[in-house]
Amino acid sequence: MKKMNLKIALAALLFAVGTLGLSAQGMRGGGNGGNGGLGGGIGIGGTGCGTYTSLLTADQQAQLLELNVAFQADMLELATARLAATTVAAKLEIFQLMNALRVEHQAQVKTLLESFGITVTTGTGTGTRGSGMTGTGRRGRRG
Numbered sequence: 001m002k003k004m005n006l007k008i009a010l011a012a013l014l015f016a017v018g019t020l021g022l023s024a025q026g027m028r029g030g031g032n033g034g035n036g037g038l039g040g041g042i043g044i045g046g047t048g049c050g051t052y053t054s055l056l057t058a059d060q061q062a063q064l065l066e067l068n069v070a071f072q073a074d075m076l077e078l079a080t081a082r083l084a085a086t087t088v089a090a091k092l093e094i095f096q097l098m099n100a101l102r103v104e105h106q107a108q109v110k111t112l113l114e115s116f117g118i119t120v121t122t123g124t125g126t127g128t129r130g131s132g133m134t135g136t137g138r139r140g141r142r143g
Contacts (some may be wrong), residue, residue: 059113064112071101075098082098
């Protein structure tokens with residue numbers, strides 16, 4: 001009975017540690033805006049991590065969602081084509097198209113948000129791992 005309790009306690013401990021490890025990985029990502037949410041990778045100056053949707057009306061959110069759904073459909077089509085491609089050159093060409101589409105989408109979202117009167121900041125180096133920590137690893141400079 002004592003061994004059974006020890007095994008259960010050990011299993012619970014491993015489960016808890018594993019869960020904490022997985023949840024901590026979600027904090028990794030870009031700077032302001034992260035990688036997910038509407039507009040992926042675009043943050044609003046001063047509000048951080050893509051929380052700008054609370055600043056929008058329902059109609060504005062619908063317009064932004066419409067842009068996002070169209071973008072996701074186009075990306076899905078390109079991703080499927082990329083998986084079906086057999087040569088490295090074809091995959092690279094599709095990858096470049098995907099990158100161009102992503103940049104175009106971000107510009108469209110930025111334009112739309114600015115038409116709503118919201119200041120948008122884009123790019124890297126604005127988050128906690130900004131340009132001041134370049135080349136220093138995750139922990140930053142020590143010394």
